[in-house]
Amino acid sequence: MSTKFGYTGDTPPIVAQASGVDFVYVASIPQPGKSNAILVRDDAKINALADVRGKKIALVKGSSAHNVLVQVLKKAGVAWGSFPSRSRLPRPSGRPAVHSPQPRFTSKMTTTAHPPHSVAALSVRRLAPALGAVIEGIDLAHDLDAETIAAIRAALDEHLVLFFERQTWTPEQQRDFAGRFGELYVHPLYPGQAGLPEIMILEYDAHRRGHNDVWHSDVSYIATPPQASILTAEILPPLGGDTLWANTYLAYEALSEPLKTLADGLHAVHDFARAFRPERFAEYGIADRADKAYADNPPVTHPVVRTNPATGRKALFVNANFTSHIVGVSARESTALLNYFTTHVTQPEFQVRWRWTPGAVAFWDNRWTQHYALADYYPEHRRMRRATILGDRPV
Secondary structure, three states, rough: OEEEEEOOOOOOOHHHHHHOOOEEOOOOOOHHHHHEEOOOOOOOHHHHHHHOOOOOEEEEOOOHHHHHHHHHHHHHOEEEEOOOOHOOOOOOOOOOOOOOOOOOOEOOOOOOOOOOHHHHHEEEEEOOOOOOEEEEEOOOOOOOHHHHOOOOOOOOOOHHHHEEEOOOOHHHHHHHHHHHOOOOOOOOOOOEEEEEEEEEEEEEEEOOOOOOOOOOOOOOOOOEEEEEEEEEEEEEEOOOOOOOEEEEEHHHHHHHHHHHHHHHHEEEEHHHHHOOOHHHHOOOOOHHHHHHHHHHHHOOOEEOOEOOOOOOOEEEEOOOOOEEOOOOOOHHHHHHHHHHHHHEEEEEEHHEEEEOOOOOOOEEHHHHHEEEEOOOOOOOOEEEEEEEOOOOOOO
């Protein structure tokens, strides 16, 4: 029998959707309902193969189940291929790793050529140990194929924030690209691009100083905060205006065990009104919309520690901009805990800093990072446009 398949970090469901491949993969948990991907971590999971007849499978040589799985698959008449070695699998998402060559597949299968702008054209250059990578060889103005979208998603899972330089795409193309990853959010305060409310404009100059120089994750004040945001530089000041991102996986993992245990059991309130006061609406000439925006965005409660459902990895999920208080403790305790957690996230060891250039694009995972936009360029002019991709409820 013959088959074709690719791979991508911790997101086998996305590749399965993109290339019609069903995976057995030892590093990730497929999302229910998203694909036919099957997880086999050890011999105890072999029973999961009862329903694999007619599916395409990739195995990992060196895993405890590999030899038994091969026999089961042969007996079931299922097509299969193999990675060369378990030791050469990609690392889990977001963890620092030294660059190593991509695994080459050795398998009983046919191969297909990559179309233009496919995975083969993707080049990743890491920026910092904590997070961040520059993606080269991709023109975001193109209508990218599903395999390339999957490869970008995989790179985002691993590096948490991606940078694309010298892009010349239009607001419409930015919206369409962002829409490949999920539903887009329309902000109740910030103006949108003319005719494109999903593309938010962040513009500051001598008449309006930047407001985003505080560590935060975008739109954490809704029940299903964004999974990601995509920001394009349109007009930049001569100096300044850098953006910093912090890895909140690492922030959680750096806590002592007693603090992890405490944080794991806490929930916190995130409040739209905390950051967007009535005067902010007046500043944009939309004071009459404030009451409706507050009614449409009541406070919500999220866990202080958010867990990645695909990997089980945990991250701190409170921020100085939108988190008002911790539930179930006194006001003094809430203030002390929030001050500690929000300050802890900002350690330089967890960060990457990006100096913008014209046409640069940043694409970050909003679930496992926070960011800080320096306003040191005032009174110079800075204009950025952002697409915000909705996510799911934190758990």
